[in-house]
Amino acid sequence: MPKKKTYHHGDLKNALIKAGVEILAQDGVSGMSLRKVAMKAGVSHSAPYSHFADKQALIAAISTEGFRQLYERMSAVAEEYNSQPSKQLIEAAWAYVQFALDDPDRFKVMFSGILEKEKEYPEFVAESQRNFQLVKSIVELNQAAGILRSGSSDLTALSAWGIIHGFAMLLLEGQIPHAILELKSLRKLVEFQLKQIMLA
Amino acid sequence: MPKKKTYHHGDLKNALIKAGVEILAQDGVSGMSLRKVAMKAGVSHSAPYSHFADKQALIAAISTEGFRQLYERMSAVAEEYNSQPSKQLIEAAWAYVQFALDDPDRFKVMFSGILEKEKEYPEFVAESQRNFQLVKSIVELNQAAGILRSGSSDLTALSAWGIIHGFAMLLLEGQIPHAILELKSLRKLVEFQLKQIMLA
DNA sequence: CTACAATCTTTACACTGTCAAGATTGAGAG
DNA sequence: CTCTCAATCTTGACAGTGTAAAGATTGTAG
Known part of the structure; x- marks a missing residue:
């Protein structure tokens, strides 16, 4: 399943959760920022707000x-x-x-x-x-x-x-x-x- | 024991700990910022760094x-x-x-x-x-x-x-x-x- | 095909921890 | 008592943070 590089991600919500888990394991609780998670998911820093009300x-x-x-x-x-x-x-x-x-x-x-x-x-x-x-x-x-x-x-x-x-x-x-x-x-x-x- | 309003606080270290505990009880973990603690202790935002290496x-x-x-x-x-x-x-x-x-x-x-x-x-x-x-x-x-x-x-x-x-x-x-x-x-x-x- | 609603980006703002440079002052040396 | 210095505190600055508003893009229902 190759990742399509479209404007609409397709499954960003789960991608963010996954990215969050990875950053959590790597950088710890204090190292997990919304912006880092967004970047890891290949998306702008406030894209998460389309799927989550807040951090x-x-x-x-x-x-x-x-x-x-x-x-x-x-x-x-x-x-x-x-x-x-x-x-x-x-x-x-x-x-x-x-x-x-x-x-x-x-x-x-x-x-x-x-x-x-x-x-x-x-x-x-x-x-x-x-x-x-x-x-x-x-x-x-x-x-x-x-x-x-x-x-x-x-x-x-x-x-x-x-x-x-x-x-x-x-x-x-x-x-x-x-x-x-x-x-x-x-x-x-x-x-x-x-x-x-x-x-x- | 009246609080003197001198440049040197006198017991800032303990005052910061006390202020920190109070803010913790009031605003919770996420609400406790170094700057708020410093303000509550009546001192500038980076005064704490004279007594604590970091947060x-x-x-x-x-x-x-x-x-x-x-x-x-x-x-x-x-x-x-x-x-x-x-x-x-x-x-x-x-x-x-x-x-x-x-x-x-x-x-x-x-x-x-x-x-x-x-x-x-x-x-x-x-x-x-x-x-x-x-x-x-x-x-x-x-x-x-x-x-x-x-x-x-x-x-x-x-x-x-x-x-x-x-x-x-x-x-x-x-x-x-x-x-x-x-x-x-x-x-x-x-x-x-x-x-x-x-x-x- | 078209309009809309969902999704994503851009821009902006207030707040955070931290650092560097400078101001103030108490306390000990002379 | 005065001078000096180290400890203490302030000011100003910076990058990074969460989040809100406005606009751009696009899949999809009609």
């Missing part, structure tokens, strides 16, 4: 796309280990942490409040809720198997998410003491975290 | 100050309930979440990677480690009392921190479904989170 809207779109990919990864793992609840839980958590490590800046954008008024972006809200539903279903399977404490699956899902999310966050921000990181592999640390809330 | 350095100072206050709050609670391990744990966690809620934007600045090269600010690193040490000591007390699983106190402290930090983060970002928030008080939710990793 926040582009960030919302990037975040939403990120949630979609996160869902893909975790749901793939969940399906693969559908018959082994505890393994499903651990592998999904590992996928979550890997996702964070693969593209730390996008992960930060998704979760660190760079996006300020999330409620104004319904797609973003829907996609993030879809992820929570996935976690919840994994948790429920583990509760049924006696691996996680029974009780509100919402609250327990929140615990599971929280413990892994907290770990990922502290990891990305370098807040985890080096001594700990040298002690065990990341993978083992994730398992350790989860085992704190697992019964068996 | 990141001011942010580092604000974060460091934040960690100091967080430590104060948690250690006060820890001392108060020094003879009741489980209560000490819960109250310290509650203090942590309250700190996050009292000034969400400062909390975000401290933990959300707005500060990009933390390692270059040794005071920041020291202060954040001091907090972790405090958590560790609380955890160790609870391990000794059979309330938390025994084993590496570093790793267990990481779990406790992670589960509460994750909760606080999801809370601040509005990622916690409303249904859950309506179900229980925040205080009860924090307890619920911790009880996931508590034995008794």
